[in-house]
Amino acid sequence: MKKLLIAAVVASLSATTLLAANDAFAQNGSTAAKKATAKKPAPKHRLIKRKPTKSVAKTDPVPEGSVLWSCNEGASFDLKGDMKRDQIVTVHWANKNYNLPREATTTGADRFHDAATGLDLVVIPTKAMLFSDHDGSRLADECKTAAMQQGEPAPTQSNALKSGS
Template identity: 45%
Template sequence: MKCFFFATCIAALAMSGPAIAAESTTKSAPATKSTSKKSTTKTTKAPAAPAGEKWQCELGTVMYLSGNLQVDQVIGLRFQGKNYRLPRVATTTGADRYADQRSGMVLVVIPSKAMLLNSKGGHRLADECQTEAMLAGAAAPTQAGGLRGGPSTGLLGPSTSGGASQPQSQPQ
């Protein structure tokens, strides 16, 4: 009698096993279809344009800086899809330097270009970075340059050579 009871239980479990598996596959099939539709709608959205000014670097590298380099003590950097906040670091060389100790990102801006370094890895990430205005001949908007009166006037201010200044004629 005990053997008949166990045989009946095993048979019942064996018969209900495929039915349970069939129910789970039919229920999960519509769920995968709805998730695939959602994923296709997500991929059709265009990514938002990065905030900040575009700096074009050598080898096609691009970074975006947000904030005013001449005034702000913290600027925003977007590089390779990640955002960083870089606080200003005091220097004695006259270059503007921004560094984030946590990420290791270091940005050095001089009047002719900017360089992005990784202090943790010990290598340059981007070099010869310039804005559109810099490519046209303007100097970088650095705080050190603004304090000196701009890069064209030098450290001592306007030129004090003995020659008389020529008045500039304006087109009429």
């Protein structure tokens, strides 16, 4: 009988231990489930917005006081500065402003060239031409101001020297 009593006690302790273990496991599992649901969901979008890969081309305003030069094939550019005396002129071409420094020439033509951008403006008494050094193309040809279209020569240094002497 002692054996039967010992077996019953062991069985009851085993069952109690088993039930306690199941309850403990269920509580740990439910707290883990609560912890999982208590966490904030991962954001669907970035918090730091990046600029789009396609950038909108920057448009510079036409410089105030500039003169319009109309060219062949409907092209045109605006020029700000006095070609007779200024060492740097501003050319507004393709919605962008370019500061072009004067380059010395032996031909009498006025040349304004910026090596960084590759833009090259050459003005002779009858017309102006705009070139791109990067691909060697002529961007605009036969460019004239309204005064030049009326028969006046281009406002170049060489023309200023002729009229001043």
